Amino acid sequence: MRLRTALPAALVVAAGMQLLYPLLPAWGQFVLSDTVIAVASGYAAFHYRRRAADPETIRRMRIAFGCGAGACAIWSIGNVVLLLSTVGVDFLAGVGGLLSTVAAGFVPIALILAAPRPRGLAAVRLLIDVAAVFGAVFALAWEFVLSSGPGLTGEIGGEGYRVTIVGLLVLGAVIALVTLASAEPGQSGSAQQLLAMAALVQAVTLLAATRNDLNDLLWYADGVGGGYILAALIMAASSRLATSRPGVERGGALVFRGWALLPYVPVVFAVATAAARQAGSGQLDPVLVWTLLATFSLVLVRQFLTLATLGRMTEVLEEQRDALEHQASHDALTGLLNRAAFDTRAAEILAFSSDGVTAMILDLDGFKPVNDTLGHAAGDDVLVVVARRLAAELRAGDLVSRIGGDEFAILLTEAADAPEVAGRLLRRIGEPMRVHGHTVTVGGSIGLAAAEDGDLNGLLRRADTAMYEAKAAGKGTVRRYDRAAA
Structure with missing residues (x-):
């Protein structure tokens, strides 16, 4: 199945499942969800494992494929364990949930390994992007997840555990966003990009699931059930795609690349959320304020680095243009006019x-x-x-x-x-x-x-x-x- 067919099909299946959940008994909801996810993630694990064993693939990509295979395998096993919990083995529910969370942590590692290795200012800009977007996404998670319920005090470490898990999920979402932002204009979908999309959907779904749990909502509320299905199907599709190759950094790509502004969408939403909170209650959570201040400081530093990179590129282009003009008008041996x-x-x-x-x-x-x-x-x-x-x-x-x-x-x-x-x-x-x-x-x-x-x-x-x-x-x-x- 081609990518342009597979993605809409995955979206339709996920939406259909989400609409079907209210019509099923609780055990039927879990059986349906866990079965589809276990099969889709198992399929992805099988194909990623084959690619990890390919001797013609470079070592770093083999390790990345191995991490992808591990993440999908753990997720598949976790859903099999959850499936068993629906037939009376209740204690397995916690084990299955833990395995699913661990699987979500392996995907960002695979994305990092599969991504090109930037150097110099490009590496600094990447780190700032991750830090700035992490701040914005964490601010949103704090507002809509961590502050939305009574908390988990007394459960597996209490508040600190909850913040740690949310922080790891936010980091995974940020790495996925930055990976998607590196897509070249006109480039068809690659394994890295689809895996990043799956990781983003999975992280957002887990955050929404945490919010539902804190607020005693139905587990599949807010699209959580369909989100799990969509993430698994996208991950299965990613396992069959070719990997993208790193391109040459160009000045226009720093600003005008099709997905370049994607990581900053959470920044806009975080600001809008803070503005809405201020307009509604006249108060802002100190965590939200300091997180946004740190995020904006990083964004400003990032823009200065971008300007420095563009300036250096301009100098290099002018030097190359002058050199080409000289070569076109002068004798290569003596340097005199030709x-x-x-x-x-x-x-x-x-x-x-x-x-x-x-x-x-x-x-x-x-x-x-x-x-x-x-x-x-x-x-x-x-x-x-x-x-x-x-x-x-x-x-x-x-x-x-x-x-x-x-x-x-x-x-x-x-x-x-x-x-x-x-x-x-x-x-x-x-x-x-x-x-x-x-x-x-x-x-x-x-x-x-x-x-x-x-x-x-x-x-x-x-x-x-x-x-x-x-x-x-x-x-x-x-x-x-x-x-x-x-």
């Missing part, structure tokens, strides 16, 4: 004004022997050194690009001193350099061409022609393009 970026920026300069603009094409002399003798790595180092020397000799407004293997294009924005700049570049390039333990020397030939219009391609072609004339003249020289000679 041909595409050079053409774009040079075209912008020429479009604004071509007056006083000169193009240079520089081709290295003596580079091939270094490359052939010392290897390509040494040749790459030579190109890096040459690129640094070129960049150091040029003005901020000039452009320099590696446009070929050992060929560079330069755009000067002041043509008057172009021959002087070209001579300085050749002298600087010709200085000896230390490469891979060897001292090597390279030279260069430069062709110059003055901009006549906004045509960059024509300008570079003329400079290239002049560069070949410089090489033909004996290398290590500078030649200016002469239209008349061409």
Whole structure:
């Protein structure tokens, strides 16, 4: 049965059972409830046990499945014991109830083991979430469960026992809520999420059952009977689902994830409850007040951490964007502009004004022997050194690009001193350099061409022609393009 069919079916069965209870005698109510829960939780225990024994599953998940199997098995056994108590073995009722409570405590352990392990600020935020939501849910439990009846003084430890049990149930509900809140948008239901849903239903049902007991209400009142059935059926469905994988934490997921606000629903209800109590009686229980104050303090701390995380993510994204922009516009080896970026920026300069603009094409002399003798790595180092020397000799407004293997294009924005700049570049390039333990020397030939219009391609072609004339003249020289000679 598919998940989208199984969940509505479980809800219909649970609702049907709840409606059926008033029509049955007391023993029939317990027999029906205990039988369905024992079968459903036993089914879940069987499948979780099989998954725990799968050697291909990672160890942490096998332990989680084992805890899930243990919880379901204990719950199944507990309901079998409760079923026996309905046929005259009265003392077993307390044992069955205790086993059911123990089973409820194993489910949060399975959820913790199955959840991704957050680190750094993510781990701190998770702990604050659990603590803050625990405070809100405990405040609600205090208002509607612990303060709703005369108490259990004299029974199994009295008041302290009752508070401890309710606290454990609240913790289980909180862990379930936080697990559900981690669901990724658009992600189909996973074993962890459905188990969390079952744990939440089970914890809320047990709290409601405690309230019914304190107020001498029917055991199945307030939907308790159907709640037990629904939790067992959801748990059975969860045992057949695949587990979800941890996703990458994204800024939007911290705020806009589909279930991200789910844990804070109890906070809203706790505030509404306190407001209603204040409006009705003019007084607030001190426990409720201090619990809410602590909860809100944690929520504020959590929001500050979220802002810090978002700020750090923004910085990282900006750094990555800058790095990508640099990679897209610069030569990976030398760090100079690549041909595409050079053409774009040079075209912008020429479009604004071509007056006083000169193009240079520089081709290295003596580079091939270094490359052939010392290897390509040494040749790459030579190109890096040459690129640094070129960049150091040029003005901020000039452009320099590696446009070929050992060929560079330069755009000067002041043509008057172009021959002087070209001579300085050749002298600087010709200085000896230390490469891979060897001292090597390279030279260069430069062709110059003055901009006549906004045509960059024509300008570079003329400079290239002049560069070949410089090489033909004996290398290590500078030649200016002469239209008349061409």
